[in-house]
Amino acid sequence: MSNRAWAPDPSGDSWFRIGRIDITSTLIAVAIGTLGILVWVIMPVLPQWLFYAPQHLFAGQVWRIVTWPLADSISLWSILNLVLLWYFGRDIEAQIGRRRMAWLLLGAWASLTVATTVIGLILPGAALAGMGMIEFAILLLWIAEWPSRRFLFNVPAWAFGAFLVGLQVLTMLGTRRWSDLLSFIMGMGLVAIVARAAGLLGEYNWLPGRRPQTVGATARAPKVSRAQQRAAQQRVSDDQRMDDLLGKISAQGIHSLTSSERKELDRLRQRRRG
Secondary structure (H helix, E strand, C coil): CCCCCEEECCCCCCCEEECCEEECHHHHHHHHHHHHHHHHHHCCCHHHHCCECCHHHHCCCCCHHHHHHHCCCCCHHHHHHHHHHHHHHHHHHHHHCHHHHHHHHHHHHHHHHHHHHHHHCCCCCCCECCCHHHHHHHHHHHHHHCCCCECHHHCEHHHHHHHHHHHHHHHHHHCCCHHHHHHHHHHHHHHHHHHHHCCCCCCCCCCCCCCCCCCCCCCCCCCCCHHHHHHHHHHHHHHHHHHHHHHHHHHHCHHHCCHHHHHHHHHHHHHHHC
16 A cells, blocks of 8 residues: 555645545544444444433443444435535535534534433433434534525525424424423534634624634734734735635635635645644
């Protein structure tokens, strides 16, 4: 096997590459979900020992807190969930980078686990299994970040998201699944806070999280050399160009960039990291 079959990604957009495949945070999450399906194929009873419900904590089965995303079986919906996670997750990862995307996915897992635990200790019936809820959280974040993007039949993203959330809520109300409903509301609220901290949902100022830093009027301005001034001007120019490219991604998707624009975006990211 060639020593180039497994190599770090010089652009920094992925963790590493296997051949021509970029191994990103989103792809790793999809691989974890795929592993859960393969485990079910080999051992159909194993997901019963992987899903999570709060009462399992009292039985000492703490591992379920970590293993519940693997508790899945092969079906049209499980495959569709993984496809949608990859499709929408890659756009978000292109926006915030692989490291923040990894923290976002971990934060979604933690948020859903905490919500299910808190609600499940009050009302019976709350449980988590498979990647479905994580995928749904990523989909809603994508819609919240680009509400004007269009789906099938030219439906705006915000309307499609409202339909999906309404369908979930009405289904839970109709089946009297109160614990699932409260866990869903609390979990998605926590995911939104995590996403805000990761750099998403910047226009939703009512959400707690990262705030732009301001400098007090009485602060003394530091002395700036000419070299620092030139570096600052270069950063401003780079930021403006990066904003233009990210705006194009936001409006038309990552695949709307030409090869030269992608290379330029990589160079800008490298200079910003430097």
